[in-house]
Amino acid sequence: MESAIDTHLKCPRTLSRRVPEEYQPPFPMWVARASEQLQQVVMAYLGVQYRGEAQRDAALQVMRHIVGSFSLADGPQTHDLTHHTDSSGFDNLIVVGYWKDPAAHCRWLRSSQVNDWWSSPDRLCEGLGYFREITAPRAEQFETLYAFQDNLPGVGAVMDATSDEIEEHGYWGSMRDRFPISQTDWMKPASELQVIAGDPAQGGRVVVLGHDNLTLIRSGQDWADAEADERSLYLDEILPTLQDGMDFLRDNGQPLGCYSNRFVRNIDLDGNFLDVSYNIGHWRSVEKLERWAESHPTHLRIFVTFFRVAAGLKKLRLYHEVSVSDAKNQIFEYINCHPHTGMLRDAVAAPA
Amino acid sequence: MESAIDTHLKCPRTLSRRVPEEYQPPFPMWVARASEQLQQVVMAYLGVQYRGEAQRDAALQVMRHIVGSFSLADGPQTHDLTHHTDSSGFDNLIVVGYWKDPAAHCRWLRSSQVNDWWSSPDRLCEGLGYFREITAPRAEQFETLYAFQDNLPGVGAVMDATSDEIEEHGYWGSMRDRFPISQTDWMKPASELQVIAGDPAQGGRVVVLGHDNLTLIRSGQDWADAEADERSLYLDEILPTLQDGMDFLRDNGQPLGCYSNRFVRNIDLDGNFLDVSYNIGHWRSVEKLERWAESHPTHLRIFVTFFRVAAGLKKLRLYHEVSVSDAKNQIFEYINCHPHTGMLRDAVAAPA
Numbered sequence: 295m296e297s298a299i300d301t302h303l304k305c306p307r308t309l310s311r312r313v314p315e316e317y318q319p320p321f322p323m324w325v326a327r328a329s330e331q332l333q334q335v336v337m338a339y340l341g342v343q344y345r346g347e348a349q350r351d352a353a354l355q356v357m358r359h360i361v362g363s364f365s366l367a368d369g370p371q372t373h374d375l376t377h378h379t380d381s382s383g384f385d386n387l388i389v390v391g392y393w394k395d396p397a398a399h400c401r402w403l404r405s406s407q408v409n410d411w412w413s414s415p416d417r418l419c420e421g422l423g424y425f426r427e428i429t430a431p432r433a434e435q436f437e438t439l440y441a442f443q444d445n446l447p448g449v450g451a452v453m454d455a456t457s458d459e460i461e462e463h464g465y466w467g468s469m470r471d472r473f474p475i476s477q478t479d480w481m482k483p484a485s486e487l488q489v490i491a492g493d494p495a496q497g498g499r500v501v502v503l504g505h506d507n508l509t510l511i512r513s514g515q516d517w518a519d520a521e522a523d524e525r526s527l528y529l530d531e532i533l534p535t536l537q538d539g540m541d542f543l544r545d546n547g548q549p550l551g552c553y554s555n556r557f558v559r560n561i562d563l564d565g566n567f568l569d570v571s572y573n574i575g576h577w578r579s580v581e582k583l584e585r586w587a588e589s590h591p592t593h594l595r596i597f598v599t600f601f602r603v604a605a606g607l608k609k610l611r612l613y614h615e616v617s618v619s620d621a622k623n624q625i626f627e628y629i630n631c632h633p634h635t636g637m638l639r640d641a642v643a644a645p646a
Numbered sequence: 647m648e649s650a651i652d653t654h655l656k657c658p659r660t661l662s663r664r665v666p667e668e669y670q671p672p673f674p675m676w677v678a679r680a681s682e683q684l685q686q687v688v689m690a691y692l693g694v695q696y697r698g699e700a701q702r703d704a705a706l707q708v709m710r711h712i713v714g715s716f717s718l719a720d721g722p723q724t725h726d727l728t729h730h731t732d733s734s735g736f737d738n739l740i741v742v743g744y745w746k747d748p749a750a751h752c753r754w755l756r757s758s759q760v761n762d763w764w765s766s767p768d769r770l771c772e773g774l775g776y777f778r779e780i781t782a783p784r785a786e787q788f789e790t791l792y793a794f795q796d797n798l799p800g801v802g803a804v805m806d807a808t809s810d811e812i813e814e815h816g817y818w819g820s821m822r823d824r825f826p827i828s829q830t831d832w833m834k835p836a837s838e839l840q841v842i843a844g845d846p847a848q849g850g851r852v853v854v855l856g857h858d859n860l861t862l863i864r865s866g867q868d869w870a871d872a873e874a875d876e877r878s879l880y881l882d883e884i885l886p887t888l889q890d891g892m893d894f895l896r897d898n899g900q901p902l903g904c905y906s907n908r909f910v911r912n913i914d915l916d917g918n919f920l921d922v923s924y925n926i927g928h929w930r931s932v933e934k935l936e937r938w939a940e941s942h943p944t945h946l947r948i949f950v951t952f953f954r955v956a957a958g959l960k961k962l963r964l965y966h967e968v969s970v971s972d973a974k975n976q977i978f979e980y981i982n983c984h985p986h987t988g989m990l991r992d993a994v995a996a997p998a
Contacts, residue, residue: 308662309662310660310661310662312664312819314832314834314933315832316834316933320941465937465940465941466817466818466819467818480667482666482668581665581668581669585817588817588818588940589816589817589949589953594949597946598946601941
């Protein structure tokens, strides 16, 4: 048993963790570990927005173009592909790439191939929407949690190893306690989302300025290798409640501090569904996420079910990763997306 | 809005509360306030144990005798009467008295009338069981929480006033955060319950030594004045789940750190049921109580229901009080009680 906070990220606390030293978690969970060399990661959600079957091939073509650009110099170490239908009825494909070197990501993003494609006037007249939502949390600004130990997905795939069983899980507040920065920092949100270029209602190019400690959660499910009993556990018992909870956040998240909630299904390069999914939630703060998670009936039901089955899971893979980031390490840019896409819905006009 | 921790009990923190300053509770709740003069309270649970209808009158007679003794000099400021059937099938009457002056309680307990009755050999041969479970938390060692503001029951009845709306509620961990002592102390349990006189299996007189930070929760419901809608809310919606949860703790609490759990119904001097009840739970620590409360399906269901209805409650009165105490301020004594009574089940034999 060891702390979720890696040794080299420990520091003298000014804030205490929630549970006393003698706390014992009720079942084992693990986190991803990286060497001290990993100081910051980049999580890039690169989206294509379209509407219905007629645009599907064109959208998939763009998705494959983006995936192709990952093979350029300084591309990400790992990526996956997803589809979801949003609350406005639009389809969205997202290519999600992870870098373990922000400088490499920066070079990639500024490379002529990548930059020219994004900046081209052609993007404005193809009938598709595009977005990029990129955050770069420092090592002390994210935490992970896995109910399994091998082939870690998401940010775990760009890290080096899996921990021993960790202490800080199985209680409300453990997410916060796994953040190294929580040792000394409340992770308070500093300001509001602001539209700093363009007008979401008009379409075209829109840039949103994030804010410090904007919170991103990726919470995943992988039942591809599960046997019948665990497929049924997930599909019949967990998924209906999970779907209810994620739909609730998608449609009613604004007053709770949930800027955007997308329950996405993984796909292959041809757009075929895989038996893998995750939820992508953007929140005003860890605190707002905590409040929802520990009080909403759907999430409490999922939590109870997970508590019951966690110790016995074999092939059903459940995990999450949560990060905060500095406003200066966030990019939220949209091209011809509908005004409820991503950060657009809750972003206020910048002061004149 | 104000802190649940009264001004004169604030001190420089070495432990942080769980939620950031900007936390806003989702509905109003209140706590009991007392002047600085109140430094310690006494909570005395004085029981009579019997079995079935045949012994009921005799047991009620003893209960009335105890209530009569409260009119002696230095008696408690308030008391109430309860009945419950325990896991061994025994009936129990408990007279619960509260003192706001531990010295007065001490004088009362040592008065010849009270002491002689308890010490008399007659108590051993009346066919009834007797117990007294008395704890005396200091002002910094207890917290209260009410969904109403008038006529506070329990320890609130010996205090002076009701607070303004308080900040620290509506999140897991708020119970701990309302304890003044939590500002600097984890409230860790120091040792085990120990039988220090007698043998529970043999009956007769048994004395159990408690331990520092043994935790007592009284969690109450009063539907006496509720209109039909709130009676139905309580009796049809809340009570069945509450009963399940309390039965679970009564029968399965030991491995969770719940020493004793009694869901009691208030009665009048003749033993008639009132539409008032509460649960009396003794726990190894606040931490063990937290773990159960925030993870058990029954309690989560109650929590969700309470969240939904709390802001609209009119006459249904829900509240709790939780205390820890020092071993030296605890009395656990039993006469001819069955070996699963109160602290007896989980008390270990003292080292030779």
